[in-house]
Amino acid sequence: MIDHVRDLEAVRDATERLLAAIAALDNASSAEPSRLPGWSRGHVLAHLSRNADALVNVLTGLPMYESAEAREADIARDADRDLDTHLKDVRTSAERLFATAAAQTDWSRTVHLRGGVTDTASRVPFRRLVEVELHHVDLGIGYELEDLPLGFVQQEILFLAERFRGHDTVPGVLIRQDDGRMITTGDRTGTPLTVTGRQADLLGWLAGRRDGAALTVVGGALPVLPGL
Structure with missing residues (x-):
């Protein structure tokens, strides 16, 4: 059952695990291929940061992404950054999302995601949890599906x-x-x-x-x- 309070706590825990794992990398390993075809680990990290910003947009009534092309361009733009920049971006974008979630008063309202998908606001935290947990696995740095809560x-x-x-x-x-x-x-x-x-x-x-x-x-x- 969806519970946005519980799911937000789970997102915080998953984000901390992810940040600790990222901090153990170096610039060379962050540029290596991830498990997602055509994406380096840097692409995955850039996507996680931009996804947090996109969900801020969703919770504040803005389009999730300006366009599909803009989404891809933002990930490509940010993918090759150094590890410290990725680490800071993942952390600060997550904090922006947590701050936006804390300001929500109506979790039952309908929100608009990409591709014309709609959902209730209460399901947004779980959607973010999916992004953090599965993309942590996609990094291929020792966190496996068997390690997921x-x-x-x-x-x-x-x-x-x-x-x-x-x-x-x-x-x-x-x-x-x-x-x-x-x-x-x-x-x-x-x-x-x-x-x-x-x-x-x-x-x-x-x-x-x-x-x-x-x-x-x-x-x-x-x-x-x-x-x-």
Whole structure:
């Protein structure tokens, strides 16, 4: 269940873990490739900073990004900066977001994200938590899906299953988690496939971070999911 107070605290904790990990890098390693195709670690860090600013825009009623092209240009512009500049930017942009969140009085209102997506303001903190946690993994510096807080993993699996539920390109799937939890996603008609596995592997598949080879599939082939 979404709880913006709890999720904001989780974002603070995740941001501190991320900042500590970044501080252990150097300029050379920050310029190395990340796990995201075509992006260096610097691209990931630049994206995290600009995403915090974009969510400030969302919470203050402005467009999330000026345009898709401007979003990409800002990330490319900032990607090659030195590590100290990245570290400062990730920290200060996060603080701007926390300050903006602290000033909110109506968390039930509708906000506008990129691509015409709308949501309630109360879900913005969790959306930021997803960015911080998954992109920390994407840096490829020793923080893995297995290291993510269990509560976050469970919540993100639910969030992504909801995102794909009813999607016309995803066949029906019954997800069986290793703790016995079950959840459906994809097409709601017909007999669903059954996908079973560890929560980290399920999250990796749903979030496009793993190919699903570690999962067990009954009733057909593991679906290829749309990009996030």
